[in-house]
Amino acid sequence: MNILLTNDDGIYAEGLRVLYKRFALHHAITVVAPDRERSAVGHGITLHQPLRKTKIEVNNGFQGYAVSGTPADCIKMGLMEILDRKPDMVISGINLGANVGVNINYSGTVAAAREAALYQVPAIAVSIKGHAFMNYDDAAYFSLALAENVYKKGLPYGTILNVNIPDIPMEKVAGIRISRQATELYAEYLDKRTDPRNRTYYWHGLDTQTSFKNPDVDVVALNENYITITPLKCDTTDYSMIEVLKQWEIGKKFNDT
Amino acid sequence: MNILLTNDDGIYAEGLRVLYKRFALHHAITVVAPDRERSAVGHGITLHQPLRKTKIEVNNGFQGYAVSGTPADCIKMGLMEILDRKPDMVISGINLGANVGVNINYSGTVAAAREAALYQVPAIAVSIKGHAFMNYDDAAYFSLALAENVYKKGLPYGTILNVNIPDIPMEKVAGIRISRQATELYAEYLDKRTDPRNRTYYWHGLDTQTSFKNPDVDVVALNENYITITPLKCDTTDYSMIEVLKQWEIGKKFNDT
Numbered sequence: 021m022n023i024l025l026t027n028d029d030g031i032y033a034e035g036l037r038v039l040y041k042r043f044a045l046h047h048a049i050t051v052v053a054p055d056r057e058r059s060a061v062g063h064g065i066t067l068h069q070p071l072r073k074t075k076i077e078v079n080n081g082f083q084g085y086a087v088s089g090t091p092a093d094c095i096k097m098g099l100m101e102i103l104d105r106k107p108d109m110v111i112s113g114i115n116l117g118a119n120v121g122v123n124i125n126y127s128g129t130v131a132a133a134r135e136a137a138l139y140q141v142p143a144i145a146v147s148i149k150g151h152a153f154m155n156y157d158d159a160a161y162f163s164l165a166l167a168e169n170v171y172k173k174g175l176p177y178g179t180i181l182n183v184n185i186p187d188i189p190m191e192k193v194a195g196i197r198i199s200r201q202a203t204e205l206y207a208e209y210l211d212k213r214t215d216p217r218n219r220t221y222y223w224h225g226l227d228t229q230t231s232f233k234n235p236d237v238d239v240v241a242l243n244e245n246y247i248t249i250t251p252l253k254c255d256t257t258d259y260s261m262i263e264v265l266k267q268w269e270i271g272k273k274f275n276d277t
Numbered sequence: 278m279n280i281l282l283t284n285d286d287g288i289y290a291e292g293l294r295v296l297y298k299r300f301a302l303h304h305a306i307t308v309v310a311p312d313r314e315r316s317a318v319g320h321g322i323t324l325h326q327p328l329r330k331t332k333i334e335v336n337n338g339f340q341g342y343a344v345s346g347t348p349a350d351c352i353k354m355g356l357m358e359i360l361d362r363k364p365d366m367v368i369s370g371i372n373l374g375a376n377v378g379v380n381i382n383y384s385g386t387v388a389a390a391r392e393a394a395l396y397q398v399p400a401i402a403v404s405i406k407g408h409a410f411m412n413y414d415d416a417a418y419f420s421l422a423l424a425e426n427v428y429k430k431g432l433p434y435g436t437i438l439n440v441n442i443p444d445i446p447m448e449k450v451a452g453i454r455i456s457r458q459a460t461e462l463y464a465e466y467l468d469k470r471t472d473p474r475n476r477t478y479y480w481h482g483l484d485t486q487t488s489f490k491n492p493d494v495d496v497v498a499l500n501e502n503y504i505t506i507t508p509l510k511c512d513t514t515d516y517s518m519i520e521v522l523k524q525w526e527i528g529k530k531f532n533d534t
Contacts, residue, residue: 253515
């Protein structure tokens, strides 16, 4: 396959390097990634500043393009400017930190895969939970097996796979669970502090311990030491609400036709 | 109602001011908006810098909190730090420029509404197409009528309404069309230029003329001069793929359980 690799931790991140090493043994790889960490930028793109791309040698034959933008910018740059033809697949990761539940909204890793899907390129986002045991090698091996499955079997247009891997040795992984996105919030807070000039500032805080119980949701399955694979759609229309809304009378003045 | 207003064009934007003026005649309003334009930042949140909030008087009694972050940050700040209790509704807008089709992915305006829905607050995103005729007053009037409908009838948990208004005088508007999100790409390009130091840079370019035909999709309905209302879901799971994926064999080594 011809594969475009990206991430949101930046082109120097270990997760990307390990992914490259594993995939390059079997496939033709192009790396296009942010020139620095761009975590939690969601599906943002850069409209207010110009974009730059720089070809760099990261280490021992691992070359890539560093882009001065977001993960979604990297996909656009890769598809429109760097590659001569559409790649067979985009892999985004390996992200340091889980992208499950509501955090999928904020994830640059997942957004890169979604952006690829808009261009009808099959795409997989891969993340490792937490920081306990960084089994990047096994995660890369699993990603390769999954990618080759996707290549054989295909994905529907507009659907991506979001993969999360527990931070434990692979032999302790409970299995694979095909899951759905949790929509419950984590326990969140704003950590209020005072700077040396006596002015208030805040950090986003997050308690990832949850009381969620449903084994089908990604957050729970990952906590139970399963590798989770969650299929996600680009089309976010709530089709069940369309007929309901058609019955609403929304201001006579606007509703005559 | 107690209503939280935000936007992604920043607290000084005309669309927000007009929305405030119209809603404040009938409801208790709190404004929490970015301290500068934050268009196309998607659902990003600010993790690498602290957040600040500043109470400011924008003009003639229009006060609000300016936050040094994204629209989604503003919602978190409003709900967790500024308001004593959950508001009845969040309105995000009025954005200058349509948020339809794939652009919904990049939209800070829509992300703010989505963030509110994660907190189980009913939310509406409102945008005006293009720059031909900026009928903010009518758009605010329509938003108010819709908001009062939503308050009476409710929305399912995790569903927001994404509203787009054509840039023509309201008497020429064709009507209201309940629509779905277009997933086709616009004609996009990267505009390649050379700076005075002979280095290459790029701007995202976009041709919003489309050849889309399906009258149900938001892009087409808006081009046909309808006000579009598109219900969007926070849960992006592709449920139809879950059973398909359960049949895949994804690497024996990982698939034993």
